[in-house]
Amino acid sequence: MDNSSEKKHVYEQMKMIIEERRELTKQYYDLKERLTLLDHSKSKIESVKVEDFKNEKKTDNIKKESEYQQYILSKKTNQSKSIPYQIIGLSIASILKGAGRPLSNKEIYTILRDSNEVEVNYKNLTMNILPKMDKDSKMNVERAYRGYWQYRLTKI
Numbered sequence: 001m002d003n004s005s006e007k008k009h010v011y012e013q014m015k016m017i018i019e020e021r022r023e024l025t026k027q028y029y030d031l032k033e034r035l036t037l038l039d040h041s042k043s044k045i046e047s048v049k050v051e052d053f054k055n056e057k058k059t060d061n062i063k064k065e066s067e068y069q070q071y072i073l074s075k076k077t078n079q080s081k082s083i084p085y086q087i088i089g090l091s092i093a094s095i096l097k098g099a100g101r102p103l104s105n106k107e108i109y110t111i112l113r114d115s116n117e118v119e120v121n122y123k124n125l126t127m128n129i130l131p132k133m134d135k136d137s138k139m140n141v142e143r144a145y146r147g148y149w150q151y152r153l154t155k156i
Contacts, residue, residue: 096151102144
């Protein structure tokens with residue numbers, strides 16, 4: 001095939017595609033018009049349902065917003081119940097000073113729990129608070145040996 005005959009063939013193909021596309025577009029718009037007619041006949045029936053659905057959505061959104069606000073408020077109030085490290089540290093130091101001997105983690109925990117002064121978790125006490133007090137030079141608490149803590153006497 002030479003160039004001119006190939007060009008004619010390509011143009012014919014393009015022309016056929018355009019005609020087919022026009023036919024498909026016409027069918028598409030006919031179907032779309034049919035759908036709109038069906039929608040209008042049903043819309044009268046469903047308009048009441050749609051309005052009810054919108055009202056339900058609004059009330060659901062209001063409920064969700066109020067639940068979220070309650071959650072945020074409860075979260076803020078829970079944060080205010082936390083006890084500062086200084087208060088916990090001073091109460092532990094006074095317990096150890098009063099004991100006059102090294103106390104185990106369990107003994108310190110039970111004394112704190114029974115005194116109702118400070119409410120602290122056992123794991124938090126042994127893993128965080130007591131080691132932090134040992135490192136803190138302002139707290140007169142030191143590790144006597146594994147699992148036991150004592151009051152540190154200050155040097156003059």
